[in-house]
Amino acid sequence: MLRFIALRLARSALTIILVVTFAFAVLRLSGDPALAIMSPDAPVEAIAAFRHSWGLDQPLYIQYVRYFLAILHGDLGQSMRDGRPAIDLVMERIPATLALALPALALKIGLGMPAGIYAALHRNSLTDRLVMAGAVAGFTVPSFVLGLLLVLLFAVQLGWLPSGGDESWRSAILPVLTLGLGGAGILARFTRSAMLEVLGQPYIRTASAKGVPWGAVVRGHALPNAAIPTVTVIGFLIGSLMAGSVVVESVFSWPGVGRQLVVAVANRDLAVVQVILLMVASTMVAANLIVDLLYGVLDPRLRNAVAH
Amino acid sequence: MSDITMPLPITAAPQRRRVHMPPSVIAALLWLAVMLAIGILAESLRPYSITALDLRARLTPPIGFGGTMRHWLGTDELGRDVLSRLIVSIRISLMIAFGATAIATVLGTTLGFLAAHFRGWVEQIVLMLIDFQASMPFLILALAVLAFFGNSLPLFIGLMGLYGWERHARIARGLAIAANAQGYAAAVRQLGARPLRVYLGHVLPNIASTLIVSATLSFPEVVLLESGLSFLGLGVQPPMTSLGNMVGYGREYLTRAAWILLAPSIVIVLTTLAVSLLGDWLRDRLDPTLGD
C-alpha cells in the first residue's frame, strides 16, 4: 500500500512539473505580457521598462530557472498586472467557483445517475427513449447558448432570477443549472450503459431465477457492479468542471477562478496561470487517488490489485 | 486516472441475429447520410460563397419569417447567406469531428494497449501523459496551436484529437489488462500468436462496444468543444467557418437575428442525437452479453 502511494506521489510530482513547464513555454513563447497588460498604445519606453522590471528581457532559460527556483522556495510569484501575490488573487476567487462547481456536481450526480438507472431498468420503453433524448439534448446544447437562453427566459421575460453577478444565493441558480445539466446528460447515458452491461450478466439472471425480489437484485447486485465505471465517469466530470466554469463564469459574470484563468492567459500573467494550474493538477491527482481507493472499496476483487 | 483494472464481462459466443432496426435508428442513419452527403458535396451545393458580402441585406430573416427566396435561411451581420455558410460549416465540422474522434480513439487505444502490454515504466509514462492531459486546461493547448501554427485546419483537427484521448487510453488499458488475465488470451498466446494479433484479433473486438460508446460521446463533445473555443476566440478563425464558429459569433445576435445561431445549433443537436442513437444501437448489437 505504501509503495503504491509513494509511486503515485512520485508520478504526480513529475506530472505537475510537466504541466508547469509546458504552460511556461506556451505562455512565454506565444505572447508578450507587457504588450497585453500595457496595450500597444503605451509609450515604447514604458513597455520596455515594464519588461525589464519583470525580467522579461532575459533569455528564456534563465527566466525558467529563476521561476522554478522561486517555486521550490514557496514563492509562487506576483501578478504582473497589479503586483499582488498570485496565490492571494487565486484564493480570493476559489470560493466563488466552488459555490458553483459543487452544487453543479451534485446536480449532475443527483439527476444523471437516477435517470440512467431508471432508463436501464425500463430499457426500450418510451420512458427510456425520452430520458435518453433529454440527456442528449442536455449535453448537445453549447453551455453558453443554454446559459443565454436561461437568462432570456428567467431573467428578462419572467423576471424571477438575476441575470448575473453573485449578489445572492438566487444568482447561483442559473449558472449551476447551466453548468450541471450537460454533465447530468452524460452521466445518465453512461450509467444506463453500465447498468445494462451488468443487468445482462449471468449472475443477475441466476439471482432472479433463485426467487430474489427484483428490487433486491438491483440494489444488491446490479448497482454495486455498475458503480465502478460510473465512478470513473464521475472522475471525468470533475475534470470538466474547470472547463465548464470558464464559459459559465463569463456569461454570468460570476467572479470565479475560471474567468480569472481566461483573463490571466490573455494577459500572459504567468504567476496567476501557474497557481491555477497547480491547483487544478493537484485536484486531479487527489481525485484520482480517491477514485482508485474507492474502487478498492466497491469491488473486493480489486483490493489486491490496488497494491501494485 | 485509474491504475485499477476493471473486470471484464464473461463473453459468450456471438450469435447470428436477423438485423432489426428500430425506426429511430433508421431516421438517425438517414440524417447522418444526409450530413455526410452535404459534407462531401458542400462546394457544389452552396448557392453563394461564404465570404460574399452584401451590406445592404444585413440580418434579413429566413423564408417564412419575412425573408425572400434569395436567402432561404436569411443573412448574417455582413449580409452573407446563412444557408451557404451552414453547408460549408457542416463540411468543416464533420471533418474536424471525424478526424478528431479517429485520432483520439486510435491514439488512446494504442497507448492504452502499450501500457497494458509492457507495464513497467512504459505504463508509468503513459499514465503520466494521461494525468498531464487531464490537468492541462484545453484553453492553453488551443492557444498554443493558434499561436504557433495559425489558422490551419489539419493542425486544428490534430489539436481536437488531443481532446479525450486519455479517456480511450484509460478504458483500453483497463480492459486490456483484464483481458490479458482472461483464459482465452493466454490460450491464444500459447498457441503461438504474436502480441499484435492477440490485441487486434481478440482483445479489441471484446472491448469494442465500450470504445464505441466512448467514441459516440466524443463526436458531439468535439463539436461542442469547438463552439466553446469559438466563444473564447480560439476556435476556427474567420474567414473560415464551422458550426462552432457560427454559434460562437452568432450569440451576440441571439435576440435580434436568432437564425444565425439557431441553424447551426439545430444541426449540432440533431447530428449528435443521430450519432448517439446509432452508437447505442451498434453497442447493443455488438455486445453479446445482452439478451433481448
Place this chain on the structure above:
Amino acid sequence: MRLPRRTLLAAAAAVPTVAIAQTVTGADTRPVITIAVQKIANSGTLDPLREQSSNASERWLGSIQETLIARNQQGSLERVPGLATAWRRIDDRTVELDLRPGVKFHNGDELTAEDVAFSFGPERMFGPTLPADIPAIAHRHWPALDRVEIVSKTTVRFVNKTPDLTMEGRLSAGGSEITSRRAWQEAGDWQANSQRITGTGPYKLRRFQADNSLILDAHDEYWGGRPPIRALRFLEVPEAASRIAGLLAGEYQFACDIPPDQIGPIESHPGFEVQGGLVLNHRIITFDEHHPALVDPRVRLAMAQAIDGQSIVDALWAGRARVPAGLQWPFYGDMFVPGWTVPKYDPDAAAALVKAAGYKGEPIAYRVRNNYYTAEIPTAEIVAESWKAIGLDVAIEVKENWGQVLDHAGPRGVRDWSNSAVFDDPVSSIVNQHGPDGAQQQDGEWTNAEMNRLSVELETGTDRARRKQAFARMLQICEREDPAYIVLHQNAVFTAKPKALPWRQPPSFFLDFSARNWTA
C-alpha cells in the same frame, strides 16, 4: 412581443426615485445606480498612470479624481475651470493657476498647492521608488516638466524645461489628476495606493475588486454640488448579451459598451433608449512598409482608396459613427486643418494604381484581433473584400494577442490599431503614435525623415501658424505621399438606459454622474 413585467417596472421605478430625492427628508432617498461595463480596469489597479487612462478606466476616473483644468462634458470638451478657477501664461514655458478654494478631498483635507505639487512629484509620478513603467508613462504626458512651484497656498506654477504651447491641454488630460498627499503617504507605496484612490471628485471609493466590481459612495462635500446618487456600483459583465439582459430585467440601470447592432432591439422596448456619440478616437489600419508589396507608396494609397468608409459606418455602426477628416478632430480647435479628408473612395483608380505600381501578387497578411475593437472582425472582412476587389491578395490572420500581431516573424503586412487625442493638439496623437518616438516607428513598421523633422517642430515650436502648417504637411505625408496608416472611421460608444433617468452621455467615454449631468 410580450413586454416583460420587470422591464416596465424598472423603467417606471426610476422616475419617482429621482423625484423623491429632491424632497427634504431625514433619510437619504437618493437612488443607487448600477452600471454594467465590459471591463472596469485593464491593469487591475486604480492608478490612472498604470491604466494609462484607458477607455475602461475613463468611465469612472473622473468621478473620483479631477484635473486642474477640466473639460466641459456637457458641451464639446472645451476647457473649463476644474480644480483651478483661473490660469494664465507667465511665459512660453510657465503656466500659473489659481486653485479653487474650499475643495474637500474624500478624506476631509482641503486642497492646497502642496497636493498639486505632490501629485506631480517624485513620490507619485517621476521618482525611482515607483515601478519602472510609471515614470516612463508620466514622462510621455510631461516630457519636459521641470517643477511645480508653490507660489502660495492657492497658487501654483507649472514650469517646463522647454517652451510648450500645449501645457494647458496636458493639464486637462488623463494622467494629470490631483491626489491627496496625506492619503497617498498614509497608504504607503505605489503598490498600496494602486488599490486605493483618493480625490476630489463627486464619488469616493468604497470597495474595489479587480475584474469584478467597483463601488463608489457619494462625496457629499463635493465642490460641484451634492451628488444626486447615493452610490455607484460598476459591475464587470464581459458578455454584451448579459449586460443588455440585466438592463432589461431591471438589475442594471446603465449598460455600457453596447454593440451598434443591438441599439434597435433595445430601443424597441418602450422605456429604454441608447445614447451614444462620437469619441476622441479613430480606428486605423497601419502599414509595414517593408513588405515587398507595400514598399511602393502607390499600393498603400490604393488600399486607402479602395475602402468605402461610409458604407462601413452605415452597415456596422447604424450610421452613428463618422468618417473623419483624416487623423484629427474638431476638438483640436485652432489646430484643426480644415478641408482635409481621407482619400476619396475610388476602387477603379485604386486598381489602376496597384497595376501601375507593378504589384506582383505577393500575399499581404492582415493581422487582426478577435473583436478587441468593436466590430473588428466584420470590419476586417469588409476591408479585405475591398482590397481583393482591386486585385490584391489579402489574407486575414486572427491573432490572439498583441505580441503576435506585432511579431516581426512572417512578413508583416497591415494590422488594426486605433489613435486617440489625449489632449487638444496633434502632438498627443499623430506625433505620439507615428512620430519618431511613436510605437509605429519604434517598432520598425514605417519611417519618414520629413515627418520626423516636422514632429520636432510641432513639439518645440511656439509659432502657432507654423505649427499648424507643419501639422497639415504631416497629414499630407502620412495619408497621401508615403502612407503610414489608413483612417477607417471615428469611433462611437453607446450606453443603454431607461429613458426616465435624467442623464446625458458626454462626448467621451466618461460617465458623468455629477449634479451637472443629472438634471431632471
